[in-house]
Amino acid sequence: MATMEEYDNLLLKSNDMNDIPIETHIVFDVLLVIFIILSLLFNILISNVYYRNDHIITHQGVLVITLIVSNLLWTIGIFPFSLAAGLVTDPEEESLSQGLWIFQDPVCGIVGFGNAFVPLGKLFTVILMLGERAVAILLEPHYKRVMNKWVFGGLVLLAWF
Numbered sequence: 001m002a003t004m005e006e007y008d009n010l011l012l013k014s015n016d017m018n019d020i021p022i023e024t025h026i027v028f029d030v031l032l033v034i035f036i037i038l039s040l041l042f043n044i045l046i047s048n049v050y051y052r053n054d055h056i057i058t059h060q061g062v063l064v065i066t067l068i069v070s071n072l073l074w075t076i077g078i079f080p081f082s083l084a085a086g087l088v089t090d091p092e093e094e095s096l097s098q099g100l101w102i103f104q105d106p107v108c109g110i111v112g113f114g115n116a117f118v119p120l121g122k123l124f125t126v127i128l129m130l131g132e133r134a135v136a137i138l139l140e141p142h143y144k145r146v147m148n149k150w151v152f153g154g155l156v157l158l159a160w161f
Helices: 004-014 022-052 059-077 079-085 105-138 140-146 149-160
Strands: none
Touching: 022 059, 022 079, 059 079, 059 105, 059 149, 105 140, 105 149
16 A cells, blocks of 8 residues: 555656656747747737727726736746746656756745636636627617626626636
8 A cells, every 4th residue: 555655756756747858848948938928028019009098998908908917927927937847957867856846835836826817817807808798789778887887897806806
């Protein structure tokens, strides 16, 4: 019967990305760097448009700005750690502390939480966009009363928390 420590070691070895060829790591890292750079560039460009044009700040604009903030949060706060996790320190080393993850456990938890929280928040924001447009189209005469700033703000908070 395996002890809990042996089970944890077996689980870590079965999930170890160091078994992947180095060429795969290089391709993954290059693609991730390109994605980080393009994400930063395009999100900053779009946020600059909203910053310079106050007249386009509507309900849809607020939702787009929410998506921009979440994309920047993900790009700056999560992706660099994923990029660093792709680094292989010593594939020949048998120790489980070498290789895949070079940060402490709290960072691992934060990255895992961010990888779950941010995409779900983005998904719910897009669903909220669809709902807001449906209310605008189907309830056009009552739109201002139904989608006032307090209801809309509450829906955005509900989508994210």
